[in-house]
Amino acid sequence: MMRGMTRDGDVATLLDELVGRALACRAPTPEQALALLETGDDELLEVVAAAGRVRRHFFGNRVKLNLIVNMKSGLCSEDCTYCSQRQGSQADVLKYNWVDAATAVAAAERAVAAGVKRLCLVASGRGPSDRDVHRIAETVRAVKERYPDIVVCTSLGLLSAERAERLADAGVHAYNHNLNTSETNYPDICSTHRYSDRVDTVAVAQGAGLSPCSGAIFGMGETDEDIVALAFELRGLDPDSVPVNFLIPVEGTPLAGEWQLTPQRCLRILALFRFVLPDRELRIAGGREIHLRSLQALGLHLANSIFLGDYLTTEGQPGEADLQLIADAGFVVEGREGEALPPERRDLVALRRRGTGTALPVNA
Numbered sequence: 204m205m206r207g208m209t210r211d212g213d214v215a216t217l218l219d220e221l222v223g224r225a226l227a228c229r230a231p232t233p234e235q236a237l238a239l240l241e242t243g244d245d246e247l248l249e250v251v252a253a254a255g256r257v258r259r260h261f262f263g264n265r266v267k268l269n270l271i272v273n274m275k276s277g278l279c280s281e282d283c284t285y286c287s288q289r290q291g292s293q294a295d296v297l298k299y300n301w302v303d304a305a306t307a308v309a310a311a312e313r314a315v316a317a318g319v320k321r322l323c324l325v326a327s328g329r330g331p332s333d334r335d336v337h338r339i340a341e342t343v344r345a346v347k348e349r350y351p352d353i354v355v356c357t358s359l360g361l362l363s364a365e366r367a368e369r370l371a372d373a374g375v376h377a378y379n380h381n382l383n384t385s386e387t388n389y390p391d392i393c394s395t396h397r398y399s400d401r402v403d404t405v406a407v408a409q410g411a412g413l414s415p416c417s418g419a420i421f422g423m424g425e426t427d428e429d430i431v432a433l434a435f436e437l438r439g440l441d442p443d444s445v446p447v448n449f450l451i452p453v454e455g456t457p458l459a460g461e462w463q464l465t466p467q468r469c470l471r472i473l474a475l476f477r478f479v480l481p482d483r484e485l486r487i488a489g490g491r492e493i494h495l496r497s498l499q500a501l502g503l504h505l506a507n508s509i510f511l512g513d514y515l516t517t518e519g520q521p522g523e524a525d526l527q528l529i530a531d532a533g534f535v536v537e538g539r540e541g542e543a544l545p546p547e548r549r550d551l552v553a554l555r556r557r558g559t560g561t562a563l564p565v566n567a
């Protein structure tokens with residue numbers, strides 16, 4: 204299969220081949236992956252439908268909900284250009300030191316009530332000290348004591364084997380450490396640690412028995428080749444979950460001016476990730492609202508997991524709107540499979556009191 208295909212038949216053949224491979228958990232070839240990214244906007248629905256078949260095969264119509272708790276915000280020593288918490292960041296984000304266990308338990312309470320299955324405890328910084336690991340362990344114990352069924356993931360930066368084991372012993376189930384961008388592109392987005400440091404940390408977490416979670420950020424100047432390389436690199440790491448972020452260009456960060464994504468490109472990237480990682484939890488992470496916008500529902504046909512509500516330093520749409528999105532699109536929150544019908548939205552019915560027949564201008 205060659206790149207640059209434009210004829211309908213070629214795209215249909217490509218998608219058939221990709222679906223066949225994915226259902227057998229086989230990766231696309233790099234050429235097929237690039238060809239998928241090169242499909243046109245007029246072929247988008249075919250792409251979503253094809254990748255959606257794979258998503259439904261492995262995950263049905265379930266959407267897993269996750270909640271981020273930013274345990275320590277801002278003032279990081281690292282210089283990741285996309286991050287509003289980086290050293291020297293001029294972004295007006297919340298800055299605070301470690302919040303206590305009770306705060307995390309309170310967050311878990313609201314999250315569990317909303318159907319969240321996984322709590323992601325995140326802290327800024329290069330990596331946790333022994334004291335930080337102790338703090339997180341205490342928090343995890345408090346959360347698990349109150350909500351034994353919630354799954355806890357931590358994301359604390361670069362990790363040693365010993366600290367990874369201590370986290371596992373404390374009841375942490377998963378460890379997140381994103382690769383973020385391709386190895387080639389990595390020096391352009393960070394100078395204080397290397398791509399290989401990130402790869403090593405994923406392996407360390409895995410070695411300690413933690414479920415590896417590793418994903419990406421798009422919209423940072425990457426090429427299609429970078430996207431494909433990263434997707435295959437992630438597949439090689441054998442992660443259980445893969446968050447896909449779309450850059451939130453926060454004012455005061457070096458990438459504040461980078462608005463490179465369209466909703467259609469985001470969907471093609473998600474489709475590619477579904478084909479490359481067919482049976483893995485694919486999570487639409489930061490940037491969902493601002494980049495997918497009114498096409499968020501199509502994203503649910505590709506990804507089987509989202510963050511509910513807010514992100515680390517930016518706000519998402521209201522959690523209620525996330526739940527409404529899932530219900531309207533015909534999906535169900537994982538763990539709440541009985542509740543399939545969208546609620547009535549009488550609040551959206553407004554009798555017209557403007558435009559023709561009134562003294563007010565038309566709504567245009």
Ligand code: SF4
Pocket residue numbers: 279280281282283286287288289290326327328329360
């Ligand atoms: S991504 Fe993490 S390591 Fe990089 S600057 Fe932000 S908080 Fe620090």
